[in-house]
Amino acid sequence: MDITQAVLLTIITASTPLLLAAIGELVTERSGVLNLGVEGMMIMGAIAGFAFALISGNPYVGVIGAMVFGALFSLIFAFAVVTLVTNQVATGLALTILGLGISGLWGEAFVGVPGVKLQPIVIPILSDIPFFGKLLFAQDLIFYIAIILLIGVNWFLFKSRTGLVLRAVGDNHNSAHALGISVPKVRYLATAFGGACSGLAGGYMSLVYTTQWIENMTAGRGWIALALVVFASWRPGRLLIGAYLFGAVGIAQLHIQALGFKLPTQFLSALPYLTTILVLVIISQNRRLTLMNTPAALGKGFVPDR
Amino acid sequence: MKKLLFAMLGASMTMMAGATGAQAADTKACFVYVGPIGDFGWTYQHDQGRLAVEKELGVETAYQESVEEGADAERAIERFARSDCDVIFTTSFGYMDPTNKVAKKFPDVKFEHATGYKRESSNVSTYSSKFYQGRYIQGQIAAKTSKTGVAGYIASFPIPEVVRGINSFILGAQSVNPDFKLKVVWVNTWFDPGKESDAAKTLIDQGVDIITQHTDSTAAMQVAEERGIKAFGQASDMIKFGETVQLTAIIDDWAPYYLERVKAVIDGNWESQDVWHGMDHGSVAMAPYTNMPDDVAKLATDTQTKITANEFEPFTGPIMKQDGSEWLKEGEKADIGTMLGMNFYVKGVDDQLPN
Numbered sequence: 001m002d003i004t005q006a007v008l009l010t011i012i013t014a015s016t017p018l019l020l021a022a023i024g025e026l027v028t029e030r031s032g033v034l035n036l037g038v039e040g041m042m043i044m045g046a047i048a049g050f051a052f053a054l055i056s057g058n059p060y061v062g063v064i065g066a067m068v069f070g071a072l073f074s075l076i077f078a079f080a081v082v083t084l085v086t087n088q089v090a091t092g093l094a095l096t097i098l099g100l101g102i103s104g105l106w107g108e109a110f111v112g113v114p115g116v117k118l119q120p121i122v123i124p125i126l127s128d129i130p131f132f133g134k135l136l137f138a139q140d141l142i143f144y145i146a147i148i149l150l151i152g153v154n155w156f157l158f159k160s161r162t163g164l165v166l167r168a169v170g171d172n173h174n175s176a177h178a179l180g181i182s183v184p185k186v187r188y189l190a191t192a193f194g195g196a197c198s199g200l201a202g203g204y205m206s207l208v209y210t211t212q213w214i215e216n217m218t219a220g221r222g223w224i225a226l227a228l229v230v231f232a233s234w235r236p237g238r239l240l241i242g243a244y245l246f247g248a249v250g251i252a253q254l255h256i257q258a259l260g261f262k263l264p265t266q267f268l269s270a271l272p273y274l275t276t277i278l279v280l281v282i283i284s285q286n287r288r289l290t291l292m293n294t295p296a297a298l299g300k301g302f303v304p305d306r
Numbered sequence: 307m308k309k310l311l312f313a314m315l316g317a318s319m320t321m322m323a324g325a326t327g328a329q330a331a332d333t334k335a336c337f338v339y340v341g342p343i344g345d346f347g348w349t350y351q352h353d354q355g356r357l358a359v360e361k362e363l364g365v366e367t368a369y370q371e372s373v374e375e376g377a378d379a380e381r382a383i384e385r386f387a388r389s390d391c392d393v394i395f396t397t398s399f400g401y402m403d404p405t406n407k408v409a410k411k412f413p414d415v416k417f418e419h420a421t422g423y424k425r426e427s428s429n430v431s432t433y434s435s436k437f438y439q440g441r442y443i444q445g446q447i448a449a450k451t452s453k454t455g456v457a458g459y460i461a462s463f464p465i466p467e468v469v470r471g472i473n474s475f476i477l478g479a480q481s482v483n484p485d486f487k488l489k490v491v492w493v494n495t496w497f498d499p500g501k502e503s504d505a506a507k508t509l510i511d512q513g514v515d516i517i518t519q520h521t522d523s524t525a526a527m528q529v530a531e532e533r534g535i536k537a538f539g540q541a542s543d544m545i546k547f548g549e550t551v552q553l554t555a556i557i558d559d560w561a562p563y564y565l566e567r568v569k570a571v572i573d574g575n576w577e578s579q580d581v582w583h584g585m586d587h588g589s590v591a592m593a594p595y596t597n598m599p600d601d602v603a604k605l606a607t608d609t610q611t612k613i614t615a616n617e618f619e620p621f622t623g624p625i626m627k628q629d630g631s632e633w634l635k636e637g638e639k640a641d642i643g644t645m646l647g648m649n650f651y652v653k654g655v656d657d658q659l660p661n
Contacts, residue, residue, distance in 0.1 A: 215342030219498040254508040262658040265492035
């Protein structure tokens with residue numbers, strides 16, 4: 001493996017959790033629900049993934065555990081904002097704080113214990129493609145899921161009837177309701193999907209990225225994922241660009257430092273944020289299209305008239 | 307009538323507090339941490355000290371973890387000061403100004419700030435440990451074991467504590483191999499396991515074969531284990547994450563100091579001071595020397611013995627600054643002020659120090 005491949009591999013590892021959490025949040029937000037609890041759901045996924053893998057000795061049990069716990073945890077949020085119609089921003093923040101707290105408590109026994117690593121699945125033939133084969137087809141299961149999800153979500157949202165229903169609920173819940181669509185049902189499902197994705201992203205942190213449990217180990221990645229969704233103007237394709245650009249610049253700046261270029265490190269640390277925002281803002285320049293993509297009912301609680 | 311009753315109740319409570327203030331059961335020691343107690347590094351070790359205080363002195367303790375340096379820290383410290391803490395330990399460099407600010411408002415509360423140098427009122431103490439002593443030994447080991455002659459250093463923030471560690475490491479390495487090189491990567495965080503592991507991968511990809519870190523988690527050690535690169539643990543013994551690669555680790559042991567200071571509060575003889583203990587007081591310990599040839603382990607042990615007996619000090623001249631100008635003459639020792647405020651590299655560090 002040459003250095004370019006090694007660098008690209010590091011970038012993929014750094015970007016995948018962002019991409020996963022962001023895809024989930026994108027679907028949730030498209031249904032009109034703004035869930036600021038991504039960080040909390042991620043950390044719940046991280047502890048669940050770690051714990052299930054360690055106890056069962058099987059990392060795939062960890063993967064499932066991470067998804068299930070992420071989804072279950074998001075249902076607390078869904079119950080509050082959909083059924084009880086609480087303020088979405090406040091509830092989301094509370095979910096993050098709750099997640100960080102609970103995971104820290106549950107994780108106490110796992111501090112300082114090496115975890116079980118999710119090993120790569122090498123796909124025959126495809127992985128023999130020069131250069132890219134090793135990068136894209138000798139990855140772990142979660143990476144493959146992330147890519148499949150990205151393609152799947154893109155198709156689902158814009159090519160399927162159910163996707164249309166979901167977007168309709170996110171744009172105008174009153175009209176959707178009048179058409180006989182169950183707004184709460186759609187929002188529950190979309191939120192649970194977002195939770196499962198965030199949980200999986202957290203699982204990636206504790207099963208692949210750094211195979212251990214450390215309190216607060218997601219270290220703010222949930223917030224970056226949230227920002228990516230907005231800057232990608234709710235388009236899955238742009239999300240892919242944003243997530244990998246963020247990861248790439250983040251790794252590149254470390255290499256720039258290690259190579260001995262004398263640039264201010266504070267500036268270098270800020271570089272991933274600056275470049276990603278800049279690029280996505282330029283892509284999303286068409287204001288009319290951006291407005292069209294923004295879920296109009298985002299963050300608004302739905303109370304049926306009768 | 308009600309008001310009067312409350313006033314009397316309040317007064318009698320104050321009197322009671324005054325009368326029994328000097329008893330262990332009434333003393334409360336509070337801790338402010340920069341990371342989570344489960345980081346298995348810096349904060350974990352401080353919390354071990356807190357647990358020792360609770361267990362051995364039977365005093366009540368409280369802590370708040372993951373407190374951001376800056377405005378948040380001031381709020382957290384002030385809240386502790388209001389909630390009848392008798393002594394508050396603030397355990398990160400960035401809490402320096404907030405600690406001093408709050409200390410002025412609460413003259414009856416004792417404040418202990420780790421790794422800083424400002425004591426603006428008589429109820430503030432500062433304390434630190436000479437971790438750089440351990441870094442010198444690590445430098446020697448690195449220069450002996452490295453095949454490429456280049457080590458990678460994952461650094462957090464350009465504060466004196468970290469700069470001192472880098473300098474001491476390179477001095478130790480140069481004592482063995484004068485041409486030894488160091489690649490420094492600043493991650494601008496104390497705690498982000500993902501980023502720390504990215505930095506470790508970056509350094510390894512660029513050809514270093516020894517990793518050392520001044521960040522708080524075990525992530526870098528684990529990357530080293532996966533890639534088969536030797537590494538040094540930080541703050542606690544990380545051998546479980548690097549069974550075949552950990553050479554040694556600097557272990558912070560805060561318990562002796564915390565016990566001594568909380569006891570002083572209980573006994574009523576606490577005074578503002580500035581301590582900087584090292585291996586001689588047991589506050590800096592080294593994990594077993596593993597995964598290295600016997601002669602290297604012997605060199606390390608010898609140096610450790612000399613440092614512990616105060617026969618040797620890493621910052622002893624001749625030492626040149628990075629730009630080639632002379633800092634310490636032959637046999638001259640660094641003065642404590644320069645040590646505590648160290649803001650320059652010594653010769654041989656291939657990096658520009660961020661402002």
